[in-house]
Amino acid sequence: MDEPVPERDDRVMLVASATGLLAQIELGRVVVLELPDVSAVAEIGLAGDVDDHDVAFIGSRLVVLSRAGNESTLHSIDPRGPTKLGEAKFRGAARIVARTGEALLVTAGTTTSIVELTRDEPSVHVLALRGTITAAGTIDNNFLVCISAVLEEWDPSTRKPARRLRIDTAIDPWLIGGNSRRVWIVSRRHPDQIDVLNLEKRSSRRIELPEVITRVVPHPGGDMVVAVAGTRGYLVSIDRQHEPVLPIEQAISDVAWLGRRYTLAVRPLDGAIGLLSLPGDDEIVVAKPPPPPPRPAVAPPPPPEPEPPPPTESPSPSQWTREDIAARLAAWRQRVSERGQPVPVDAAPPPPVVTLTAVHPGGWRGELASWAATVCARSYREMPRLDCGVLDDIAVRLELRDECREALALLYGAYLNGMISVPPIVLASCVRWQWQEALGIGRLAASGAFRWRRGQIGLFIEVIAALDERPPLCGSFVEGEGHTEKVVGIVAADAAGAKVGTLFVRNARGDRAPARFALEAKLRGLAIIVTDAAEAARLGIDMHS
Numbered sequence: 001m002d003e004p005v006p007e008r009d010d011r012v013m014l015v016a017s018a019t020g021l022l023a024q025i026e027l028g029r030v031v032v033l034e035l036p037d038v039s040a041v042a043e044i045g046l047a048g049d050v051d052d053h054d055v056a057f058i059g060s061r062l063v064v065l066s067r068a069g070n071e072s073t074l075h076s077i078d079p080r081g082p083t084k085l086g087e088a089k090f091r092g093a094a095r096i097v098a099r100t101g102e103a104l105l106v107t108a109g110t111t112t113s114i115v116e117l118t119r120d121e122p123s124v125h126v127l128a129l130r131g132t133i134t135a136a137g138t139i140d141n142n143f144l145v146c147i148s149a150v151l152e153e154w155d156p157s158t159r160k161p162a163r164r165l166r167i168d169t170a171i172d173p174w175l176i177g178g179n180s181r182r183v184w185i186v187s188r189r190h191p192d193q194i195d196v197l198n199l200e201k202r203s204s205r206r207i208e209l210p211e212v213i214t215r216v217v218p219h220p221g222g223d224m225v226v227a228v229a230g231t232r233g234y235l236v237s238i239d240r241q242h243e244p245v246l247p248i249e250q251a252i253s254d255v256a257w258l259g260r261r262y263t264l265a266v267r268p269l270d271g272a273i274g275l276l277s278l279p280g281d282d283e284i285v286v287a288k289p290p291p292p293p294p295r296p297a298v299a300p301p302p303p304p305e306p307e308p309p310p311p312t313e314s315p316s317p318s319q320w321t322r323e324d325i326a327a328r329l330a331a332w333r334q335r336v337s338e339r340g341q342p343v344p345v346d347a348a349p350p351p352p353v354v355t356l357t358a359v360h361p362g363g364w365r366g367e368l369a370s371w372a373a374t375v376c377a378r379s380y381r382e383m384p385r386l387d388c389g390v391l392d393d394i395a396v397r398l399e400l401r402d403e404c405r406e407a408l409a410l411l412y413g414a415y416l417n418g419m420i421s422v423p424p425i426v427l428a429s430c431v432r433w434q435w436q437e438a439l440g441i442g443r444l445a446a447s448g449a450f451r452w453r454r455g456q457i458g459l460f461i462e463v464i465a466a467l468d469e470r471p472p473l474c475g476s477f478v479e480g481e482g483h484t485e486k487v488v489g490i491v492a493a494d495a496a497g498a499k500v501g502t503l504f505v506r507n508a509r510g511d512r513a514p515a516r517f518a519l520e521a522k523l524r525g526l527a528i529i530v531t532d533a534a535e536a537a538r539l540g541i542d543m544h545s
Contacts, residue, residue, distance in 0.1 A: 011026070011027070011050050011253065012024060012025065012026045012253040012254055012267050013025040013026075013050065013055070013253075013254045014254045014255060014256035014265055014267055014273070015055050015056055015057060015256055016035075016057065016256040016257060016258050016259065016265060017057030017059070017060065017062075017259075018057070018059070018101060018220075018259040018260075019057075019059065019060045020034060020035045020036075020258075021033065021034060021035070021041075021057065021060070021062075021079060022034075022035055022038070022256065022258075022265055022273070023055055023057065023062060023079075024267070024273070025046075025050060025053065025055050026050065027046075027049070027050055028045065028046055029043055029044060029045050029046055030043070030044040030046060030055055030062070030064065031043050031377065031379055032044070032062065032079040032080075032082070033273070034370075034373075035258060035265070036275065037366070037367070037370040038265075038272070038273050038370075039369075039370035039371065039373045039374050040373055040374040040376075040377035040379045041079065041080060041373060041377065042079050042080065042081065042082040042377065043082075043377050043378060043379065044062075044064070044077065044079075044082055046064075046066070047066070047068070048066075048068070052066060052067050052068070053065065053066050053067070054095055054096040056096055056099045056104060058099065058101070058102065058103070058104065058117045059101065059102070059117070060078075060079075061076055061077065061078065061079075061085065061117055062076075062077040062078075062079040062082070063075070063076055063077070063096070063104065063117065063122075064077065065094060065095070065096050065106070067093045067094065067095075070091065070092060071089060071090070071091065071092075072089070072090040072091075072092065072093060072094035072108065073087055073088070073089055073090075074087060074088045074089075074090065074094070074104075074106070074115065074122055075087050076117055076120065076121070076122055085120040085121075086119075086120045086121035086122055087121075087122070088115065088121075088122040088124050090106065090108040090113075091108060091109070092108050092109045093108070093109075094106050094107065094108035095107055095108075097133070097136040098136045098137050098138050098143050098144070098145075099138070100138055100141050100142065100143065100156055101141060101220075102116065102117075102118070102141075102156065102157075103115060103116050103117070103143075103156035104117075105136055105143045105145075105156075106124075107133060107136075110132055111126055112126070112127050112129055112133055112145075113125060113126045113127060114127060114143075114154075114156050114159055116156070125159055127154070127159060129145075129147060130147060130148075131147040131148050132147065133145045133146065133147060134146050134147065134172075134173065134174075135173040135174055135175060135176045135185075136176070137175065137176040137177035137178075137218065138177055138218070138220075138222075139153055139177065139178050139179060139180070139183065139222065140179050140180055140222065141156075142154060142155050142156065142162060143156060144176055144177060144178065144183070146173045146176055149166065149167055149168070149169040149171075150164055150165070150166050150167070151164065151165040151166075151167060151173075151176065151183065152164050152165075165183070165197075165199070167185075167197075170189070171185060171187050171189075171195065172187055172188045172189055173185045173186070173187060173188075174186050174187060174188040174191065175213070175215070175216045177216070177218040177222060177225070178197075178222045178238070179221060179222030179223060180199070181198070181199060181200055181239070182196055182197060182198055182199060182222070182223075182238055182239060183196070183197045183199060184196050184197075184218075184225065184238050185197070186213055186216060186227075191212045191213050192208065192209050192210075192211060192212045192213065193206055193207060193208045193209060194206070194207040194209070194213075194225075194227065194236060194238075195207075196238055207236060207244050207245060209227055209229065209234055209236075209245060210229075211229035211230065211232060212229055213227045213228070213229055214228055214229055214230060215228045216228070217254075217255050217256065217257065218257075219257050219260075219262070220257060220259065220260045221260055222238065223237070223238050223239040223240075224236065224237055224238060224239075224262070224278075225238060226248075226255050226257075226264065228252070228254075228255070231251040231252060231253070231269060232247065232248070232251065232252070233247070233248035233252050233255055233266075234246065234247050234248065235247075235248065235278070248266070248276070250266065250268045250269075250271075251268060251269045251270070252266055252267060252268055252269065253267045253268065253269050254267050255267070255276075258275075262277070262278040263275055263276065263277050263278065264276040264278070272381075364386050364387065364388045364389055364391075365416060367384045367386055368384075368388065368391075368409050368412060368413035368416065369413050369416040369417050370413075371383055371384055371409075371413060372409070372410050372412075372413025372414045372416070372417060373413070373417050375410060375413075375426060375429065375430060376414055376417070376419060376422060376426055378426070378429075380429045380430070383406050383409060383410075383430075388409065390466070390467060390469055391408065391409060391412060391467055392405075393525070394408070394463070394466060394467060394523055395408055397522055397523060397525055398447040398448075398449055398522070398523070399443075399447065400443065400444070400447060400449075403430065403431040403432050403434070403437075404431065404437070404443050404444055404447075406430050406431065407427060407430050407431050407437065407444055407450075408449070408459075410422070410426075410427065410430045411427075411450070411457065411458060411459045412459065412464070412467050414458075415458075415459065415464055420456075420458050421453070421456035421457055421458035422456065422457055422458070423455065423456060423457075424438040424439060424455070424457065425438075427457050431444075438457070439452075440452040440457075448460075448515070448519050448522075449463045449519065449523070460516065460519065461473065462474060462516055462519055462520045462523065463519075463523060465520075466520070466523040466524060472504070472520050472524065473509060473516075473520065474506060474507065474509050474510035474513065474516050474517040474520045475504045475505055475506045475507055475510045475517055475520065475521075476504070476505055476507055477503065477504055477505075504521060504524075504526055
């Protein structure tokens with residue numbers, strides 16, 4: 001049976017930076033995500049199809065190369081704005097064929113250029129090559145190109161070749177890459193295998209895969225790659241001889257290495273982006289075979305047994321069953337959790353495992369801030385289910401439940417991201433498109449904690465102070481035995497008690513805004529004591545309730 005082919009809208013590509021950002025390229029837009037919590041920080045619109053654009057990170061800058069008609073434009077963008085920094089024009093259909101940490105290799109027809117982005121405006125340097133590039137990749141911090149069966153390593157800073165390596169013309173490289181020790185090649189004639197050339201020993205070996213490779217995602221160190229075949233991914237070790245191929249269990253849309261760490265961002269076809277953590281080469285221990293058991297001096301005669309069935313051949317490492325894969329992943333999960341403990345020499349080498357992202361180091365506020373940034377970037381996802389501490393207490397006091405509690409969490413998370421307010425469209429998506437709530441004629445408005453001003457919705461500063469667990473703004477706490485010249489309002493936790501301990505007394509701010517004083521008392525779970533109807537009216541209190 002044929003493998004399922006993703007629909008047009010499901011084609012998603014991933015590109016990671018070395019500064020903790022991840023770009024998700026999909027139809028019509030690029031969503032910039034911040035790691036490790038995978039929260040959206042910006043969104044950039046794209047015209048046309050996904051294949052009309054190449055996206056890459058150079059340092060902290062996002063580069064988008066767009067093809068339209070007989071011209072291509074390379075845009076340099078600060079993704080945290082997002083802010084456009086500069087651009088460069090190319091004739092014809094230009095493509096980014098390789099990138100290092102500081103430069104791009106761009107081809108446009110028969111012209112190949114190195115593009116530097118050390119300044120706002122990209123600097124384009126045309127290379128004087130001896131022919132047309134048929135394959136390109138990276139080798140350490142340099143570019144690796146193939147021209148007429150010759151591999152050339154080019155230094156992007158000097159824009160000159162550093163060394164050349166002649167290969168067999170029958171290989172016909174299609175995808176290439178590597179490091180100072182080894183070079184890997186995927187041939188056009190045999191796209192289901194990877195040839196590895198050892199530059200130190202002048203030897204080679206071949207790694208066969210069960211499917212035809214469609215693209216390769218190399219680790220920046222050059223010692224490991226992910227070979228993608230349709231919707232399947234295979235982790236391939238370039239430097240190690242033992243178990244060089246390990247399949248990824250899930251059907252994937254794309255993967256990206258997170259800098260030089262051995263961590264992959266994986267985008268499944270039917271789920272959210274997750275992280276796949278792998279140990280590095282220095283953490284892999286090759287197991288020694290156990291010694292054979294000693295033979296007895298005289299073997300007893302075996303009892304009569306029926307004729308055994310013909311032996312079945314055990315699957316090879318490249319033909320693992322689903323059960324084998326699950327067992328290997330479980331073993332590596334145990335190893336990753338015990339990474340700080342010593343590993344015995346005779347222990348079996350554990351395979352890789354998918355590890356879930358841990359709780360945000362910033363606690364529930366960090367989780368809310370990450371989630372709110374995603375929602376405010378118009379990429380809605382469900383609110384994380386977690387104990388929000390004081391926010392949950394305040395939501396109960398304000399009688400905000402379900403989606404109204406989510407609205408309170410959204411606006412507080414937006415505040416933690418430096419956004420004082422959000423537009424109605426963002427709030428509407430958070431309250432299940434109940435427009436009466438987003439437009440200020442529902443339960444949110446009745447709570448008195450939200451403000452609508454100039455087409456934006458935010459929280460009153462007294463609400464934010466309570467959520468921050470800062471001292472109150474409209475009053476101060478005074479001991480019961482203390483003396484005040486003019487007590488215009490008292491708030492106590494137990495109004496029916498004969499003795500009142502700590503009192504909450506209005507200050508000058510509370511005098512000017514008595515309704516805010518009453519709101520602040522409600523936020524902090526305190527009851528207001530009033531003596532007459534006039535005072536109750538000033539505080540917005542119904543004496544008969």
